[in-house]
Amino acid sequence: xxxxxxxxxxxxxxxxxxxxxxxxxxxxxxxxxxxxxxxxxxxxxxxxxxxxxxxxxxxxxxxxxxxxxxxxxxxxxxxxxxxxxxxxxxxxxxxxxxxxxxxxxxxxxxxxxxxxxxxxxxxxxxxxxxxxxxxxxxxxxxxxxxxxxxxxxxxxxxxxxxxxxxxxxxxxxxxxxxxxxxxxxxxxxxxxxxxxxxxxxxxxxxxxxxxxxxxxxxxxxxxxxxxxxxxxxxxxxxxxxxxxxxxxxxxxxxxxxxxxxxxxxxxxxxxxxxxxxxxxxxxxxxxxx
Amino acid sequence: xxxxxxxxxxxxxxxxxxxxxxxxxxxxxxxxxxxxxxxxxxxxxxxxxxxxxxxxxxxxxxxxxxxxxxxxxxxxxxxxxxxxxxxxxxxxxxxxxxxxxxxxxxxxxxxxxxxxxxxxxxxxxxxxxxxxxxxxxxxxxxxxxxxxxxxxxxxxxxxxxxxxxxxxxxxxxxxxxxxxxxxxxxxxxxxxxxxxxxxxxxxxxxxxxxxxxxxxxxxxxxxxxxxxxxxxxxxxxxxxxxxxxxxxxxxxxxxxxxxxxx
Numbered sequence: 001x002x003x004x005x006x007x008x009x010x011x012x013x014x015x016x017x018x019x020x021x022x023x024x025x026x027x028x029x030x031x032x033x034x035x036x037x038x039x040x041x042x043x044x045x046x047x048x049x050x051x052x053x054x055x056x057x058x059x060x061x062x063x064x065x066x067x068x069x070x071x072x073x074x075x076x077x078x079x080x081x082x083x084x085x086x087x088x089x090x091x092x093x094x095x096x097x098x099x100x101x102x103x104x105x106x107x108x109x110x111x112x113x114x115x116x117x118x119x120x121x122x123x124x125x126x127x128x129x130x131x132x133x134x135x136x137x138x139x140x141x142x143x144x145x146x147x148x149x150x151x152x153x154x155x156x157x158x159x160x161x162x163x164x165x166x167x168x169x170x171x172x173x174x175x176x177x178x179x180x181x182x183x184x185x186x187x188x189x190x191x192x193x194x195x196x197x198x199x200x201x202x203x204x205x206x207x208x209x210x211x212x213x214x215x216x217x218x219x220x221x222x223x224x225x226x227x228x229x230x231x232x233x234x235x236x237x238x239x240x241x242x243x244x245x246x247x248x249x250x251x252x253x254x255x256x257x258x259x260x261x262x263x264x265x266x267x268x269x270x271x272x273x274x275x276x277x278x279x280x281x282x283x284x285x286x287x288x289x
Numbered sequence: 290x291x292x293x294x295x296x297x298x299x300x301x302x303x304x305x306x307x308x309x310x311x312x313x314x315x316x317x318x319x320x321x322x323x324x325x326x327x328x329x330x331x332x333x334x335x336x337x338x339x340x341x342x343x344x345x346x347x348x349x350x351x352x353x354x355x356x357x358x359x360x361x362x363x364x365x366x367x368x369x370x371x372x373x374x375x376x377x378x379x380x381x382x383x384x385x386x387x388x389x390x391x392x393x394x395x396x397x398x399x400x401x402x403x404x405x406x407x408x409x410x411x412x413x414x415x416x417x418x419x420x421x422x423x424x425x426x427x428x429x430x431x432x433x434x435x436x437x438x439x440x441x442x443x444x445x446x447x448x449x450x451x452x453x454x455x456x457x458x459x460x461x462x463x464x465x466x467x468x469x470x471x472x473x474x475x476x477x478x479x480x481x482x483x484x485x486x487x488x489x490x491x492x493x494x495x496x497x498x499x500x501x502x503x504x505x506x507x508x509x510x511x512x513x514x515x516x517x518x519x520x521x522x523x524x525x526x527x528x529x530x531x532x533x534x535x536x537x538x539x540x541x542x543x544x545x546x547x548x549x550x551x
Contacts, residue, residue: 151407151408151414152404154407154414154418155404155406155407155414156397156401156402156406156407157402157406157407159386159390159393159394159397160394160397160402162383162385162386162390163383163386163394166383166385166386167381167382167384170377170381170382172366173365173366173374173377173381174394174395174457174461175366175369175370175399176394176402181402184403184404188404
């Protein structure tokens with residue numbers, strides 16, 4: 001039972017991460033490789049504040065989001081000078097920098113040993129200590145973020161970011177500032193990613209840099225692309241598939257000594273097949289008219 | 290004539306690209322509520338002139354006056370804010386958005402595009418969107434592509450994309466629209482549709498139009514005043530009849546354009 005509940009929490013956290021990525025990649029058309037960096041930054045800042053300052057869960061999260069937002073805003077000034085592959089490389093570089101800092105700044109981040117005994121959240125007197133309670137919290141937050149994404153998708157903001165993605169010069173002639181709109185999307189996306197980091201850190205209570213590596217960034221992007229970007233159902237389907245499917249393979253009854261490797265092979269093959277038949281992700285199923 | 294208070298005036302504009310003279314002391318006026326056509330052989334400088342008016346190119350000398358205000362060499366977005374828009378030859382539609390969304394995005398104000406705006410107006414958002422969709426649909430009906438509103442704009446035919454670009458421009462409620470070959474590449478049926486649309490814009494919506502056009506039938510149907518440009522100079526001007534009955538114009542334009550491939 002705890003296993004199922006654990007999966008529910010991870011689904012909620014990844015849902016937030018993927019909606020965050022959807023803002024930049026789905027609406028803005030820019031593939032960001034720095035999502036795990038902000039995810040990790042959120043987790044570490046939350047952990048450091050919660051471990052060293054008795055300010056409570058909400059304030060610790062608040063500080064963490066603020067730091068991520070600030071860093072993202074400064075970073076956006078640099079990376080948004082680029083588009084396409086160059087943007088991918090620029091965000092990738094940032095991802096590497098953050099990972100290296102988390103992995104090596106032993107005095108603060110604990111280096112590769114990470115941080116442990118991170119306090120569980122307590123919200124307005126509600127001590128979130130058991131797993132079912134944590135499920136409730138993370139599902140509520142994920143539902144809230146889904147709502148936030150839905151509003152942004154349908155708002156003039158979402159519309160203008162998509163316009164920038166489609167044709168920047170045309171957007172400019174309609175008095176949309178591409179830099180401003182993309183930078184807003186980038187900052188909001190990073191803040192949401194750091195919120196996912198706060199949830200993750202407070203749930204597992206022990207974090208180390210390996211959870212926030214480049215592989216994680218690619219995994220998040222994969223979920224989005226498998227599910228279908230630029231809409232609200234895609235990320236949901238993507239998260240369900242990418243989290244539950246590899247877990248489901250555990251019950252296949254593969255021989256123990258090669259199970260882990262075989263699982264990866266089956267998983268990879270299915271991903272390739274899927275991309276071949278559904279290049280736009282699962283969402284394509286619903287857009288057939 | 291130069292003393293008209295409300296008009297878009299071009300006064301002595303010159304432009305050189307390197308050693309090549311493109312525009313040489315061009316004097317013209319786009320009067321309100323009228324269609325002013327610019328005709329002439331290819332390379333006469335018509336498109337360059339429009340680019341200078343919209344601020345996409347700078348003039349070497351001379352002035353562009355809007356209602357007697359000097360707007361020469363201002364950045365394109367400032368000129369656009371003053372109500373002068375241009376139909377780009379490359380159309381610049383948003384191909385991965387629906388036809389309706391293409392117009393919708395033109396209707397949103399700058400402050401409404403801030404992310405926080407949607408959350409400030411959360412409970413009004415739905416009615417805000419329905420109102421704007423209705424308005425956008427009105428513009429699509431005006432240009433005659435309302436039945437394609439839910440199609441992806443990139444899937445429309447070239448002619449329909451041109452009409453969509455027109456709808457998007459009209460949605461910005463400009464006072465002057467500069468049209469660079471609006472009927473180029475359109476089927477005869479579409480040409481008629483475009484002509485009707487332009488005269489509707491002028492007569493019913495009070496928009497003033499500057500027109501570059503090679504189709505003489507269209508010019509004769511629409512233009513209230515014609516400037517004939519040749520080698521960067523205004524060769525002659527007047528109403529369509531006067532200009533096209535000029536023997537020199539016939540020789541330069543009708544004679545020349547036969548052999549040319551456009």
